[in-house]
Amino acid sequence: MPEVSTQSHSVAVPGGTIELAWAAVTDTGRRREVNQDAMFASYPLFVVADGMGGHVGGEIASASTIDRLKVVAGAGDVTPKAIEKALSRAVKDIASHPEATDDGTGTTLTGLYLDTSGETAHWVTLNIGDSRVYLVRDGAIVQITTDHSVVQELIASGRLSPEEAENHPYGNVITRAVGPSEGVIPDYVRLDVAEGDRFVICSDGLTKELTDYGIRHFLDENPDPADAAMAMLDAALENGGRDNITIIVLDVGSAAGAGADDEAREAGDRAGGDSSPGDD
Numbered sequence: 001m002p003e004v005s006t007q008s009h010s011v012a013v014p015g016g017t018i019e020l021a022w023a024a025v026t027d028t029g030r031r032r033e034v035n036q037d038a039m040f041a042s043y044p045l046f047v048v049a050d051g052m053g054g055h056v057g058g059e060i061a062s063a064s065t066i067d068r069l070k071v072v073a074g075a076g077d078v079t080p081k082a083i084e085k086a087l088s089r090a091v092k093d094i095a096s097h098p099e100a101t102d103d104g105t106g107t108t109l110t111g112l113y114l115d116t117s118g119e120t121a122h123w124v125t126l127n128i129g130d131s132r133v134y135l136v137r138d139g140a141i142v143q144i145t146t147d148h149s150v151v152q153e154l155i156a157s158g159r160l161s162p163e164e165a166e167n168h169p170y171g172n173v174i175t176r177a178v179g180p181s182e183g184v185i186p187d188y189v190r191l192d193v194a195e196g197d198r199f200v201i202c203s204d205g206l207t208k209e210l211t212d213y214g215i216r217h218f219l220d221e222n223p224d225p226a227d228a229a230m231a232m233l234d235a236a237l238e239n240g241g242r243d244n245i246t247i248i249v250l251d252v253g254s255a256a257g258a259g260a261d262d263e264a265r266e267a268g269d270r271a272g273g274d275s276s277p278g279d280d
Contacts, residue, residue, distance in 0.1 A: 013121035019253040023226035030241035037246040038062035047111030050203040057105035064093035095180035106179030126186035141216040148176035205245035209236035225249040
């Protein structure tokens with residue numbers, strides 16, 4: 001089984017501090033010979049790319065896209081403008097391998113980053129293709145991104161129900177991708193930051209095998225992000241593992257609240273249990 005990468009990070013934001021904890025895992029699955037997925041999970045950027053094309057082309061597309069975005073994250077300037085410049089460079093990288101890529105080569109890209117540049121912090125999701133970002137808040141799961149796919153267009157036009165879409169023959173056909181002949185701009189969605197939020201960023205290798213309800217079930221059953229990611233991966237493999245599977249689980253906590261509780265306990269200990277004014 002693949003190893004799960006886990007990290008945490010305290011972030012100073014306007015009005016306080018938040019604690020982020022995340023886990024990331026990727027697996028080839030049970031039907032594919034190679035893993036064409038790629039991912040990057042390091043504050044402030046969390047992204048998944050699902051490559052498509054020839055045996056090597058999909059790997060080149062997803063790896064090139066993630067490598068370019070790593071540079072953006074490392075520079076500490078994650079903005080839509082910086083992301084789009086990185087994607088333009090990735091398109092050129094992909095096109096520079098004509099022996100392994102063609103018009104059918106490309107990659108999805110989805111994920112989110114934390115924007116702390118304004119008066120309040122916000123999450124910003126970005127999406128090209130049919131990989132997804134989910135948010136679990138107050139016990140409900142919501143798909144934040146909208147698939148760029150033939151099936152989603154049929155659903156939006158009322159010509160197909162979500163139930164019919166599950167087994168549609170065009171289920172794998174996407175309408176937008178990062179590729180050698182396409183310069184595309186992601187869709188962006190801004191979200192407020194709320195303690196207790198849990199995000200799942202995943203390739204369609206997960207959503208082919210688990211429903212939204214199934215994803216929420218494994219999150220509810222596993223408070224630790226690494227445990228949640230592995231439980232979803234195990235279930236996706238058990239259900240068939242028809243594609244590469246990549247999962248990032250990102251939890252939002254409140255370091256400020258935890259720190260305050262710790263300080264209160266420490267003060268009580270120093271005072272021998274008496275927290276009356278003047279003991280400090």
